[in-house]
Amino acid sequence: MPLTILTADRDLDDRAADAVPLPHAGADHWRRPYRPGPGxxxxxxxxxxxxxxxxxxxxxxxxxxxxxxxxxxxxxxxxxxxxxxxxLRVGVWVSAHGLRQVELLRTTTLRWSEVAAVRTVQRPVRWLGLPRTVQGQALVVDRQGGSSLRTLVTDHNGDFLARPEAFERAADVLEAWAAEYRR
Known part of the structure; x- marks a missing residue:
């Protein structure tokens, strides 16, 4: 019997799919669409x-x-x-206003009107942010002007290492937010 209080993904079981978001959790608030990794x-x-x-x-x-x-x-x-x-705050945050990439020493915020596409690509990615690269998946944001934002998340960063299903969920949620609010 798993102890649900000890697992990071305890709300991702079958019952959580039917759960209604809290009334105060509006789309105008910045939120991270995934949990920080155990590392x-x-x-x-x-x-x-x-x-x-x-x-x-x-x-x-x-x-x-x-x-x-x-x-x-x-x-x-x-x-x-x-x-x-x-x-702990490092990662990607979304709201109805745009997309925010929080890094340790800087933060980049884009309005949804500045985002051309959010997509997952197969390419060499950095392993835990170190110079060593491995083949993996990366979530990339293309800007309207043709340039790309730094890689948002990869399946080998600190939040998703050894958690490929969590990366897939996070990528799907980020792509869905982009599709909904870029209109």
């Missing part, structure tokens, strides 16, 4: 654990009487926490 969540959790140790060391430094060092230590902990939270 991304695990890395953020380890970063937050590291931040807690750094904060604990700041408390010990304050007790020792070195206030400037404690301030620096606390600043490092706040930076680690901010990076961990930003790392």
């Amino acid at each position: 991304r969540v695990g890395a953020a959790a380890v970063s937050l654990l590291l931040a807690s140790f750094v904060l604990l060391s700041a408390v010990i430094i304050v007790a020792a009487g070195a206030l400037p060092a404690a301030v620096i230590c606390s600043g490092v902990a706040v930076l680690i926490i901010a990076l961990a939270l930003r790392f």
Whole structure:
């Protein structure tokens, strides 16, 4: 018997297909059409654990009487926490207004009128964002001017590695949002 509280895809069973979205979950709100992968969540959790140790060391430094060092230590902990939270937000977000690609240090937002096509292509993709490439699938956005946005998601990134069905669902949902709101 699977423990549904421990699985990331617990709402994707047969009963969830009939579920009605919450009334406050309107199309005007930015939402990620897929769950973050276990690697991304695990890395953020380890970063937050590291931040807690750094904060604990700041408390010990304050007790020792070195206030400037404690301030620096606390600043490092706040930076680690901010990076961990930003790392959790990395991905593709959609709303009725457009498509938003959130990366660690930058965000790109396109209105639906600027999007020519959202499609899945077979090509070499980066494995977990590293320089090594493997053959895989990538979701690509073509702009109206002919240029392409950086690759949105791949089946070998941190959210979809070893989860091909989750990549297929996410690609289908993103293509459906584009088809509906580009009109």
